[in-house]
Amino acid sequence: MTRSTSGLDAPDVTTAALYLSGVPHDRFTRMRSQPGLTWHPYESSGFWAVTRHGDVKEASKRSDVFSSGLGHTNLWDLQPDALEARRSILDTDPPDHTRLRRLVSKAFTPRAIRRWEDLTRQITEELLDEYLAAGGGDWVAMVAAPLPIRVILTILGVPVDDADYLVEISNYLVEGTSDQPSLAADAYGNTTELRLLPFGSPASHALYQYGERMGEQRRAEPRDDMVTMLVQAEDDGDRLSHNEYRNFFHALVFAGNETTRTAMTHGAMALADNPGEWQRVLNDPALIETGVEEVLRWSTPVLHMRRTAAVDTELAGTAIAAGDKVVMWYVSANRDETVFEDPFRFDIGRVDNPHQAFGGGGPHFCLGAFLARMEVTVLMEEMQKRNMVLEPNGSAVHAPSNFVHGILSVELGASRA
């Protein structure tokens, strides 16, 4: 297949091992500086890389052309039966997407999220006090992982006692996006072909089963929670199929904890590495508002999403054929030097910050955006109230993934300034 990109520098940005030492930003910077899109061989074909802020925004909004439902929204291709089995709200187009989104959107509006702020603060206070008392430690295990999982489980109506188990499952799901997953195919009693499971991981079988159990419990004994609402929608007939239910549950648990954990971890590392920036917040807590957005830009928890061209089209002057894969690299767009002044500087007071940590807009704009914002805000507020300072104390262990910006563990020191 001939692609009109001869002469352009299209470096490897997909080998998961590249990400063990962090995002290969130098490669994305080179890609952004060239005209048009670059074509990257991948599996038996390849994909167009969208690396500039404006192009990501355009591709996100033209969701009729750049489809989420035609192919998978991850890089790799799936056979049609696997795509159907694994299809979540992420892999749908309107009108199915709109139907699914409106089922749950009311629970994630800014107004609805306020309901969870007190609980989030209570969890945060407890975790930060323990972390301070210990003088620091693994930030991921002690703060960033337990905080968002407890909140999303409460919203779903799932026992918070299961948080550790569901964090473990989430970690295996991240690992499923790497080159070398460690779980045996029959882990968690799985008997399903791996290709039919999200992230090709037996951990997805475990999460499906868990979701089914929760659904049955709420069906028998309804409560005021999201699982109840979802099973009632399923029982209504045409609002939610059973396969949609289990993939929705899967997506809410995974996206509701892993991404925010990542934001909180990159944020904490940035605060430890840039003590002058955190000092600005200690002096003036009003800077938390811009600080939260800068943490989101800096962390970009989801590195990319993929779309599939529904028709022959054009983006950034590059001709795209129907069926081509188009990959929007949010992590690159969030360092676009034509949009962000001094993009590689962590600036806690950054004012003009139209980051794409929640995507580039359009129908798939992050469902949990305001939940994540609230959680990161509360975390920074409680750190500020404690006059808490972090310092580097060892290197971070990065997830071997080109899809999520995960940090598996990082030692930080913590004290009161």
Place this chain on the structure above:
Amino acid sequence: MPEDELVPMAIDDDLCIGVGQCELLEPEVFRLDDDEGRAHLINDGRLPRDRAETVVDKCPSGAISIRPTT
């Protein structure tokens, strides 16, 4: 045109996914319907032009526009 001119807003029901950004910015003009999971205009649905443009720009799904008047 004067800066404080009031302009009528419009919501595309096919595009609205009920994010709630509009209600957060302009609670006197936009209201999320919790049963339908989408936004509606309330009161007279008008805003000063500069604030109208901000809401249009901030709506993640691109569902909000300024209704053309002829």
